[in-house]
Amino acid sequence: xxxxxxxxxxxxxxxxxxxxxxxxxxxxxxxxxxxxxxxxxxxxxxxxxxxxxxxxxxxxxxxxxxxxxxxxxxxxxxxxxxxxxxxxxxxxxxxxxxxxxxxxxxxxxxxxxxxxxxxxxxxxxxxxxxxxxxxxxxxxxxxxxxxxxxxxxxxxxxxxxxxxxxxxxxxxxxxxxxxxxxxxxxxxxxxxxxxxxxxxxxxxxxxxxxxxxxxxxxxxxxxxxxxxxxxxxxxxxxxxxxxxxxxxxxxxxxxxxxxxxxxxxxxxxxxxxxxxxxxxxxxxxxxxxxxxxxxxxxxxxxxxxxxxxxxxxxxxxxxxxxxxxxxxxxxxxxxxxxxxxxxxxxxxxxxxxxxxxxxxxxxxxxxxxxxxxxxxxxxxxxxxxxxxxxxxxxxxxxxxxxxxxxxxxxxxxxxxxxxxxxxxxxxxxxxxxxxxxxxxxxxxxxxxxxxxxxxxxxxxxxxxxxxxxxxxxxxxxxxxxxxxxxxxxxxxxxxxxxxxxxxxxxxxxxxxxxxxxxxxxxxxx
Amino acid sequence: xxxxxxxxxxxxxxxxxxxxxxxxxxxxxxxxxxxxxxxxxxxxxxxxxxxxxxxxxxxxxxxxxxxxxxxxxxxxxxxxxxxxxxxxxxxxxxxxxxxxxxxxxxxxxxxxxxxxxxxxxxxxxxxxxxxxxxxxxxxxxxxxxxxxxxxxxxxxxxxxxxxxxxxxxxxxxxxxxxxxxxxxxxxxxxxxxxxxxxxxxxxxxxxxxxxxxxxxxxxxxxxxxxxxxxxxxxxxxxxxxxxxxxxxxxxxxxxxxxxxxxxxxxxxxxxxxxxxxxxxxxxxxxxxxxxxxxxxxxxxxxxxxxxxxxxxxxxxxxxxxxxxxxxxxx
Numbered sequence: 001x002x003x004x005x006x007x008x009x010x011x012x013x014x015x016x017x018x019x020x021x022x023x024x025x026x027x028x029x030x031x032x033x034x035x036x037x038x039x040x041x042x043x044x045x046x047x048x049x050x051x052x053x054x055x056x057x058x059x060x061x062x063x064x065x066x067x068x069x070x071x072x073x074x075x076x077x078x079x080x081x082x083x084x085x086x087x088x089x090x091x092x093x094x095x096x097x098x099x100x101x102x103x104x105x106x107x108x109x110x111x112x113x114x115x116x117x118x119x120x121x122x123x124x125x126x127x128x129x130x131x132x133x134x135x136x137x138x139x140x141x142x143x144x145x146x147x148x149x150x151x152x153x154x155x156x157x158x159x160x161x162x163x164x165x166x167x168x169x170x171x172x173x174x175x176x177x178x179x180x181x182x183x184x185x186x187x188x189x190x191x192x193x194x195x196x197x198x199x200x201x202x203x204x205x206x207x208x209x210x211x212x213x214x215x216x217x218x219x220x221x222x223x224x225x226x227x228x229x230x231x232x233x234x235x236x237x238x239x240x241x242x243x244x245x246x247x248x249x250x251x252x253x254x255x256x257x258x259x260x261x262x263x264x265x266x267x268x269x270x271x272x273x274x275x276x277x278x279x280x281x282x283x284x285x286x287x288x289x290x291x292x293x294x295x296x297x298x299x300x301x302x303x304x305x306x307x308x309x310x311x312x313x314x315x316x317x318x319x320x321x322x323x324x325x326x327x328x329x330x331x332x333x334x335x336x337x338x339x340x341x342x343x344x345x346x347x348x349x350x351x352x353x354x355x356x357x358x359x360x361x362x363x364x365x366x367x368x369x370x371x372x373x374x375x376x377x378x379x380x381x382x383x384x385x386x387x388x389x390x391x392x393x394x395x396x397x398x399x400x401x402x403x404x405x406x407x408x409x410x411x412x413x414x415x416x417x418x419x420x421x422x423x424x425x426x427x428x429x430x431x432x433x434x435x436x437x438x439x440x441x442x443x444x445x446x447x448x449x450x451x452x453x454x455x456x457x458x459x460x461x462x463x464x465x466x467x468x469x470x471x472x473x474x475x476x477x478x479x480x481x482x483x484x485x486x487x488x489x490x491x492x493x494x495x496x497x498x499x500x501x502x503x504x505x506x507x508x509x510x511x512x513x514x515x516x517x518x519x520x521x522x523x524x525x
Numbered sequence: 526x527x528x529x530x531x532x533x534x535x536x537x538x539x540x541x542x543x544x545x546x547x548x549x550x551x552x553x554x555x556x557x558x559x560x561x562x563x564x565x566x567x568x569x570x571x572x573x574x575x576x577x578x579x580x581x582x583x584x585x586x587x588x589x590x591x592x593x594x595x596x597x598x599x600x601x602x603x604x605x606x607x608x609x610x611x612x613x614x615x616x617x618x619x620x621x622x623x624x625x626x627x628x629x630x631x632x633x634x635x636x637x638x639x640x641x642x643x644x645x646x647x648x649x650x651x652x653x654x655x656x657x658x659x660x661x662x663x664x665x666x667x668x669x670x671x672x673x674x675x676x677x678x679x680x681x682x683x684x685x686x687x688x689x690x691x692x693x694x695x696x697x698x699x700x701x702x703x704x705x706x707x708x709x710x711x712x713x714x715x716x717x718x719x720x721x722x723x724x725x726x727x728x729x730x731x732x733x734x735x736x737x738x739x740x741x742x743x744x745x746x747x748x749x750x751x752x753x754x755x756x757x758x759x760x761x762x763x764x765x766x767x768x769x770x771x772x773x774x775x776x777x778x779x780x781x782x783x784x785x786x787x788x789x790x791x792x793x794x795x796x797x798x799x800x801x802x803x804x805x806x807x808x809x810x811x812x813x814x815x816x817x818x819x820x821x822x823x824x825x826x827x828x829x830x831x832x833x834x835x836x837x838x839x840x841x842x843x844x845x846x847x848x849x850x851x852x853x854x855x
Binding site for chain 2: 387
């Protein structure tokens with residue numbers, strides 16, 4: 001079907017909303033730049049001899065992670081839709097779970113199993129005579145890839161659902177299973193896979209905790225080191241520009257790719273049609289690699305957490321869980337509020353860009369992801385010190401705002417994807433019917449509701465595990481469960497930490513899974 | 526579709542309202558706000574004891590090691606124009622020195638700390654030391670026999686010890702950074718710089734914090750690590766095969782880092798802040814934290830160790846961190 005027309009006014013409104021979106025999601029992080037001689041400060045701390053190699057290492061790690069995530073993510077998606085059976089059903093239900101696991105905890109779990117006397121090291125040493133090290137480039141790349149590849153899987157699944165010509169039609173033309181995939185489907189998935197990889201690239205580029213834990217120095221460490229040394233957010237913000245730039249370039253590349261996405265699909269999902277096609281050998285191989293990654297990415301952290309929780313009889317873990325219920329409640333309340341706020345803020349930009357400039361939308365969304373979280377937190381902390389916003393610092397409002405802004409791009413991407421798969425005839429009705437209020441209440445909101453709720457849920461789940469902003473904006477006397485968990489981590493209470501991490505996962509799943517199932521049904525996925 | 530989706534929206538409205546309501550919290554009348562980098566498990570009982578003794582509600586914000594020292598100290602700097610905290614209780618001293626230099630702290634001489642020796646107090650009253658944590662060598666007793674355990678920092682450079690068997694926390698952050706600055710202050714900076722360069726050239730593992738050093742020594746992934754006494758105590762309590770070595774002959778090279786307590790300049794609850802500061806620096810609080818094994822000694826009865834002037838350490842912090850960046854961040 002054809003896309004709806006793009007009047008000049010809708011383009012203009014997209015640019016206005018896009019500008020506001022960038023201002024909201026990245027502006028607070030850049031706030032310190034307006035306050036001081038930031039560029040001079042940034043220039044003075046830039047050390048070419050050291051900074052360039054670090055920047056190249058960062059880009060190398062992010063590029064490898066993105067490539068691995070593309071391969072594994074696409075493989076898993078293709079495998080999941082190419083047949084039936086309980087294994088695929090379970091995989092479809094679980095594939096987003098690695099995104100729920102704080103990546104720092106995953107890294108610690110891998111350090112545990114690959115430590116000198118760890119279970120996997122012992123097994124490998126006994127069976128194959130060598131041990132793997134979790135440290136260095138490969139360890140960092142492995143942990144990041146295993147945690148982030150579901151982003152690609154998710155995007156590929158959406159793309160497969162939205163294909164305008166169904167597999168049965170392609171099948172009819174190409175008259176065979178594997179050729180249908182090779183010549184009919186894989187080439188059309190490439191823009192989506194590349195865009196997913198770019199999203200992973202932008203996230204991995206700004207990542208600090210995992211490379212630091214696994215002893216691989218990256219450019220983000222330069223920013224943290226400068227920040228810790230001088231406490232000057234202007235210098236740190238200026239230093240962040242070199243990693244923001246590659247992310248923006250990547251985003252522009254994604255923007256051009258996004259023009260080739262399947263724009264929309266039938267209301268009925270065509271996923272079932274793929275299961276009738278025979279997957280070619282290369283598809284089976286990368287599919288099984290993707291499946292193995294999902295199993296490893298989930299099983300290793302969860303098993304380590306369960307074993308640690310139960311160590312010493314588990315009594316200490318039970319006590320800690322009991323003591324953390326207040327933090328858990330506070331976390332869920334603020335995370336829910338952040339999700340709803342982000343969803344509301346992202347709605348205009350997702351809607352207006354979807355109608356007029358879907359390509360540019362990617363650039364707008366991805367650029368803020370490369371801004372390190374602490375800079376956003378510091379910018380908001382400085383803003384809250386302004387007399388006008390003094391009231392906001394007395395409650396959880398700045399924390400809610402901080403998480404909402406940090407994950408605003410996620411909310412916008414989820415909503416845009418939802419719009420992409422909705423029926424254009426309904427958009428036309430929403431745009432052309434008379435009366436703004438009536439149009440919004442009777443047409444736009446009912447159309448957008450599942451996308452709004454889904455994006456709020458995504459942002460809430462990400463907010464639950466976030467610490468860099470929480471430590472800067474959490475109101476006195478309250479504590480998020482992630483902060484409590486990381487505080488215990490330093491104390492070495494591994495069974496309490498594990499029990500708490502499991503509790504977060506279970507609670508998030510308990511809220512997220514029914515919601516996800518309801519929305520899937522509602523969206524006829 | 527429209528009707529069902531409309532229900533979604535209608536269901537969302539009360540959720541928003543409820544979330545807003547639940548997220549709001551009332552403010553008690555008598556309260557004090559403390560930002561602390563001391564582990565919650567140790568700090569919380571002390572703050573509760575203050576609440577009970579003084580009838581003042583304590584609202585605490587705790588730091589996390591994973592924030593890489595960019596947490597509470599930088600929050601205090603960002604809030605300088607309109608402070609939200611009354612007291613800063615740090616588990617070490619370097620961030621406090623930086624805050625004092627930046628005009629974030631107010632002078633206060635806690636009456637209960639009048640018996641604290643001058644070397645553990647700021648002469649202008651910007652901070653007061655409380656309790657000590659030592660920088661020690663934690664050795665895995667399965668990897669190293671007692672005779673092979675290094676007894677000084679310089680022994681880490683001996684060829685008998687493989688570089689990959691040594692772990693140190695990244696000197697860009699935390700007490701590891703303070704330790705580097707203290708070595709700059711106590712010996713010539715060139716000599717200290719050369720020590721760290723040799724460690725790097727030897728291939729020592731630069732880890733993501735003292736707790737990671739502890740964990741890797743406990744698991745045997747490294748044979749010896751430079752860490753803090755409270756971290757080492759956790760490994761000992763868990764039954765790990767580790768031993769603590771106090772560097773230097775009889776511990777003469779051991780750096781003892783004080784906790785530091787300070788009142789924030791322009792604190793919204795200044796009087797309550799001063800009372801909490803007085804409470805935290807008292808001998809009784811110090812005794813409790815020594816009993817809990819968070820502190821290894823009292824500032825009032827400091828063990829023999831590396832002699833440093835904390836003012837001098839403060840002056841060397843910037844140089845040491847710049848050097849640490851150059852040496853280890855590449």
